[in-house]
Amino acid sequence: MNATRDGTPSCTLVIGYGSDLRADDAVGRRVAETVQARGLPGVRVRSVHQLTPELAAELGAADRVVFVDATVAADEVSVGWLDATPDPQVMTHHMDPAGLLGLASLLGSSPTDAALVSVPATDLGLGTHLSPRARTALDEAVAVVVDLAEAGYAR
Amino acid sequence: MHGTHVIDPVTRIEGHAKITLRLDEQGTVDDARFHVTEFRGFEDFCRGRPVTEMPALTARTCGICPVSHLLASAKAGDAILAVAIPPAAERLRRLANLGQIVQSHALSFFHLSAPDLLLGMDAAPASRNLFGLAASEPEVARRGIRLRQFGQEIIEAVSGRRIHGSGIVAGGVAQPLSEETRAALRGWVGEARTAAADTLDLFVGLLDGFAREVDSFGRFPSLYLAHCGADGTWEHYGGGLRVMDEDGNVVADGMDPADYRSFLGEWGNEDSYLKSPYWKALASDDDPMPGIYRVGPLARLNVCDAMGTPEADAALAAYRERAGRVASSSFYYHYARLIEVLGCVEQIDGLLADDAITDPHVRADAGINRSRGVGASEAPRGTLFHDYEVDAHGVITGVNMLIATGQNNLAMNRTVLQIAREFVTGPEIPDGVLNRIEAGIRAFDPCLSCSTHALGQMPFFVRVVGPDGSPLAEVRRD
Numbered sequence: 001m002n003a004t005r006d007g008t009p010s011c012t013l014v015i016g017y018g019s020d021l022r023a024d025d026a027v028g029r030r031v032a033e034t035v036q037a038r039g040l041p042g043v044r045v046r047s048v049h050q051l052t053p054e055l056a057a058e059l060g061a062a063d064r065v066v067f068v069d070a071t072v073a074a075d076e077v078s079v080g081w082l083d084a085t086p087d088p089q090v091m092t093h094h095m096d097p098a099g100l101l102g103l104a105s106l107l108g109s110s111p112t113d114a115a116l117v118s119v120p121a122t123d124l125g126l127g128t129h130l131s132p133r134a135r136t137a138l139d140e141a142v143a144v145v146v147d148l149a150e151a152g153y154a155r
Numbered sequence: 156m157h158g159t160h161v162i163d164p165v166t167r168i169e170g171h172a173k174i175t176l177r178l179d180e181q182g183t184v185d186d187a188r189f190h191v192t193e194f195r196g197f198e199d200f201c202r203g204r205p206v207t208e209m210p211a212l213t214a215r216t217c218g219i220c221p222v223s224h225l226l227a228s229a230k231a232g233d234a235i236l237a238v239a240i241p242p243a244a245e246r247l248r249r250l251a252n253l254g255q256i257v258q259s260h261a262l263s264f265f266h267l268s269a270p271d272l273l274l275g276m277d278a279a280p281a282s283r284n285l286f287g288l289a290a291s292e293p294e295v296a297r298r299g300i301r302l303r304q305f306g307q308e309i310i311e312a313v314s315g316r317r318i319h320g321s322g323i324v325a326g327g328v329a330q331p332l333s334e335e336t337r338a339a340l341r342g343w344v345g346e347a348r349t350a351a352a353d354t355l356d357l358f359v360g361l362l363d364g365f366a367r368e369v370d371s372f373g374r375f376p377s378l379y380l381a382h383c384g385a386d387g388t389w390e391h392y393g394g395g396l397r398v399m400d401e402d403g404n405v406v407a408d409g410m411d412p413a414d415y416r417s418f419l420g421e422w423g424n425e426d427s428y429l430k431s432p433y434w435k436a437l438a439s440d441d442d443p444m445p446g447i448y449r450v451g452p453l454a455r456l457n458v459c460d461a462m463g464t465p466e467a468d469a470a471l472a473a474y475r476e477r478a479g480r481v482a483s484s485s486f487y488y489h490y491a492r493l494i495e496v497l498g499c500v501e502q503i504d505g506l507l508a509d510d511a512i513t514d515p516h517v518r519a520d521a522g523i524n525r526s527r528g529v530g531a532s533e534a535p536r537g538t539l540f541h542d543y544e545v546d547a548h549g550v551i552t553g554v555n556m557l558i559a560t561g562q563n564n565l566a567m568n569r570t571v572l573q574i575a576r577e578f579v580t581g582p583e584i585p586d587g588v589l590n591r592i593e594a595g596i597r598a599f600d601p602c603l604s605c606s607t608h609a610l611g612q613m614p615f616f617v618r619v620v621g622p623d624g625s626p627l628a629e630v631r632r633d
Contacts, residue, residue, distance in 0.1 A: 053266065053285060054304045057297070106289035107297045 012149040013062035013111070015046045015055065018070050024121030024134040028068035031119060031141045035149070043149045051095045053103060060109030066148050067097045067114070068141060070121035070134070077140045079148070082114040117144055173616040174571055174592060175426075180622060182581045187572035189564070189596065191429035198554040206232055206523075206549045211321040213541065213556070219262065222255035222310055223534030225323040226392070227541040227556075230530025232325025234413070235545055237524035243514035244327030249392050250506050251313035251323060252532060253499040256391065257347070258306025259535035260452070260492045260499075263600040264354070265299025268489055271594045272361055276368075277587040295357065298350045302496070305347045309503065312336045327518035334513055344504045348466075351497040355470060358493050362477070365486065371577040372595045373485030373570030376401035378434050378448035379457040380562070382533050385409065387460030389467075389498065391533040397458045398434065398448065403480045405458075406436075412531030415540055415557065420446065431564040432557060447565040450537025451599065452491035457481050464505070467498030485570050488598045523549040534559050536600055560601040570595045582619045582628040589617065589630055 016032025018025040029047040036045035046058065051067075059065055067082070084101035095103070097116055104110035119141045123131040130138065179185040197216055204212060210228040214221035226248055233240060240248075270283040273292055282290070289296035313328060314320025322329040362369070382390040383397035395409035410418065422431045422443040431443055438446025448454075457480075462468045471494060478487050506512055523545060530541045537559030544553035574595040578588040619628040 054300055054307060057300050057304055103286065103289055106286060107293050107300070 011062050012043045012064045012066060013046065013058060014043060014066045014068065014145055014149065015048065015051070016068040017048045017051055019049060020128060021126060023123040023125050023127045023129055024131050025070050025124050026128070027070045027119045027121055027130060027134045027138055027141070028117075030130065030138055031068045031117070031145060034138070034142045035145050038146070040146065040149055051097065051100050053095060053100070056100055056104040056107055059100060059104040059111055060107060062111045064113045064148075065101075065111045065115075066145055067116045068145060069097075069116065069118060070124075071118040072121050072124070074118055075120055077120065077137055077144055078118050079144060080116045080118065082116055084110060084114075115148060117141055117148075173618070174596075175618050175620060176571075176575050176579060177620050177622065177624075178582065178627070184572065184575040184579050185622070187568065187575045188426060189568050189571050190427045198556060201554045202551050204551050206235055206528075206543060206545050206551055207325055209541075209543065209551065210323055210325065214320065216556075220255060220259055220534050220536070221320065222251050222314060222323070223532060223539050224541070225314060225320065226252055226532045227530040227534075227539045228543075229323045229325050230532065231528040231541045231543045232530070234528030234530065235523060235525050235543065235549070236325055236519070236521040238326050238519040238521045240327040240519050241514070241516045243331065243511060244517040244519075245392075246506055246509065246512045247313050247328045247332060247517065248323060250332075250503060250512070251310055252391050253503050253506070254306040254309025254313070256306075256533075256535045257351075257496055257499045257503075258303045258310065259600075260496045261299050261302040261306060263535070263597075264358075264489060264492055264496075265296065265303070267600070268594070268597055269295065269299065271590065271597070272358070272365070272489070276590045276594060279586075283590070295354075298354060302347060302350050302354075305343045308343065309340060312340060324518065326520060329518070331515045331517045332513050337507055337513055340503075341507045344500065344507065347500045348497070348504070351493070351500050352466065355493045355497055358490060359473070362490070367577075368591070368594075369484045369486045371574055372591075372598055373566060373573060374483050375566075375569055375573065376483060377566060378406060378437075378446075379454035379481070380434075380448050380450050381455040381458045381538060382412075382531070383408070383458050384463070388463040389455060389459040389461065389495075391455075391499075396531075396538070399458045399481065401481055401483055412538075412540060413529040415529065415531070415542075419557070421557070421561075427564075429564050430561045432562045433565065444565060444569075447569065448562065449485070449566045450559050450562045451488060451535075452495050453482060453485065453488045454537065455533060456491045456494060462494070462498045464498050464501035466501055467494055470494045470497055485566065485595070485598045488600065492600070523547060536560055537562055560599070563599045563601065567596055567599055567601065570598070584617060584619070584628070584630050592617070 014032050014035050016028035018028045020026045032045050032047045082097055082101060084105040085098035101110055101114055120133055120137045122133045173190050175188045176184055177186040201212055210225045213224040213228045216224050266285050270288050274283050274287055313322055315322040379399045382394045384390045384394045396412055397408045398406040400406050418435055419432050420435045422433060422440050433443035433446030434448050462471050474490055474494060527544050532539055539559055540557035542555040543551055546552055574592050578591055617630045618626055620626050
C-alpha cells in the first residue's frame with residue numbers, strides 16, 4: 001500500500017460505470033468488479049450505472065481516483081489524465097468525470113490525481129454480453145487499473 | 156398586445172415538458188398549459204410478463220424513485236398471491252421507502268430547488284444550479300449530497316442496488332438485513348438527523364423573503380389525498396387513504412386504495428401525455444377541474460393529525476402556525492418535504508433500533524390466488540397505485556399505474572396560470588419570470604419519467620400565443 005505525504009495509508013477509488021443492459025457499455029463495470037474481486041489493500045471500488053453527484057463525497061475521501069469507461073473512439077486501452085472542470089449542465093442522474101471532480105473540488109476535498117481508463121467497445125446493442133474485443137480489452141484494462149492502484153501514478 | 160408564451164423545456168425537473176401561455180387582446184395571460192411531451196408505455200409492454208417480474212420491471216420506470224414502484228408493485232403481487240408478508244419484511248419495506256423519501260427529497264431540495272432559494276430566483280441560470288450552490292454554500296451542498304447518500308445506502312441495503320434494485324418482491328423481500336449492515340446504517344443516523352434539522356432551520360429562515368412566491372405559487376383551494384394511519388398519524392406505506400378539503404374537513408377516510416376506481420377518474424388531454432386524475436364526486440371527464448386534488452408532501456402533512464415522531468411533530472406545529480391547519484400554497488411543498496426528511500430519519504432510527512428488523516424470515520410463498528391486485532404506497536411525490544390483472548398462470552393481462560405527478564397535473568396547470576398572471580405582462584418573458592414559472596412547477600417536484608412512464612430529459616420550452624393561437628414568442632432553455 002502506498003502512503004500519503006503525512007504518512008497515512010493512501011486510498012485509491014476505482015469507479016467503473018456504464019449500462020449493464022447495453023453490451024460493451026458495461027465493460028468499465030466488469031473491469032471494476034474484477035479489480036474488486038482481487039481485494040487489493042487500499043483500493044475501494046464502485047461499479048455504477050452512471051456518475052451521480054453523490055460520488056463527489058466518495059471522491060473527497062480518496063487520494064486518487066481511476067474512472068473506467070467504455071469508448072468507441074479508441075482501439076486500444078488507454079489512460080487519460082483528468083482535471084476538475086465544473087460543468088454548469090450538471091444533471092441529477094449523471095455527470096462526467098471532470099464535472100464530478102469539479103463538484104468534489106467545490107465541496108472542499110478532491111483526489112490529488114484522477115485518471116480515466118478507456119476500454120474499447122464495439123457493440124452497444126441491447127444485451128448483457130461482451131463482444132470478443134471488449135472481453136480481451138477487459139483483461140488489459142484490469143492490468144492497467146491494478147498498476148495504477150498499486151504503484152500510484154504521476155502524470 | 157396579445158399572444159402566447161411557450162416555455163420548453165422546463166429545466167430541473169425529472170422529464171421533458173413545455174408550457175404554453177395564451178395572452179388575451181390586452182396582453183394579459185388568459186390561459187396556461189403545462190404539456191408533457193414524452194411517452195413510454197409501461198402499461199402496454201408489461202402485458203404478457205409474469206406478475207413476479209413486475210417489481211423489477213416497473214422499477215425501471217424511474218431512476219429517482221424506483222423503490223416506490225418496487226413497493227407498489229410488490230404490494231399488488233401480495234394481493235394476487237393473497238399473502239400477509241412476514242413482519243420483518245414489512246419493516247424492511249418501510250425502511251427502504253423511508254430511505255427513498257430522504258434521498259428523493261434531498262435531491263429535490265438541494266440539487267433542484269435550493270439554487271433558486273439560496274441564490275435567488277433572479278440569479279443567472281448559468282450559476283443557479285448545484286455547482287453554483289457548491290461554490291457559494293459548500294456546506295449546504297455537502298449536506299445535501301450526504302443526505303442523499305444516506306438514503307441510497309438504505310435503499311441498497313434492502314433492494315440490492317441504489318437504482319433499479321430487485322430485492323423487494325411479491326411476498327416480502329428477497330434478503331434479510333444483516334447485523335453488519337444494520338450497524339453500518341445506524342452509524343449514519345446522527346449525521347442525517349443533524350443535517351435534516353439544520354436544513355429545515357435554514358429554509359425557515361429564508362421563508363420571509365419569499366412572501367410573494369408563497370402567495371402566487373399555486374395557492375388555491377383544492378382537495379388533498381394521502382395515506383394516513385388509522386389514528387391519523389402520517390403514513391407512507393400502509394393505512395388507508397384520507398381526503399381533506401381546504402377548510403380541514405375530512406371528506407373521506409380509511410379508504411382502501413384497491414377501490415381507487417370508485418373515487419378517482421382519469422382525464423386525458425390531447426396536448427399532453429400526462430393524464431389528470433380527479434376526485435369523481437366533484438367532477439367528470441367533461442370538466443375534471445372541480446375534482447382537483449393534490450398529493451405528495453403538502454397533502455400528506457395536510458391530511459395527517461401528527462407526524463408520529465418528536466422532532467417532526469415539533470416542526471409540524473411550527474409549520475401549521477405559519478401556514479395554517481391546511482397549507483394551500485404549493486410553495487410550501489418545499490417546507491413539507493424538509494419536515495418529512497426529518498420525520499423519516501427519526502423513523503429510520505426507530506426501525507434500525509428494533510432487533511426484529513434482522514429476523515431472517517422475510518418472504519411468504521404462495522401461488523396465484525386472485526386475478527387482480529392493487530398495490531399502493533406513498534412515493535416521495537405522492538400516492539402511487541399499481542393495478543394488475545393476471546390469468547390463472549400469473550401472466551399479466553392488464554396494468555394501470557396511477558402516478559403521483561399525474562395526480563398533481565391539474566394543480567400544476569393551475570399553478571402555472573397563477574404565476575403567469577402574477578408575473579407575465581405581454582409577450583416578453585424576462586429570465587426572472589421564466590425562472591419563477593419553472594420554480595412553480597419544480598415545487599411539485601414532478602417526475603415526468605414516472606407519470607408518463609417516459610425516459611427522463613430535462614429541457615424547457617415556453618411559447619406565447621395570441622387569442623387565435625398564433626405564436627408570438629418562444630423561449631427555449633436546453
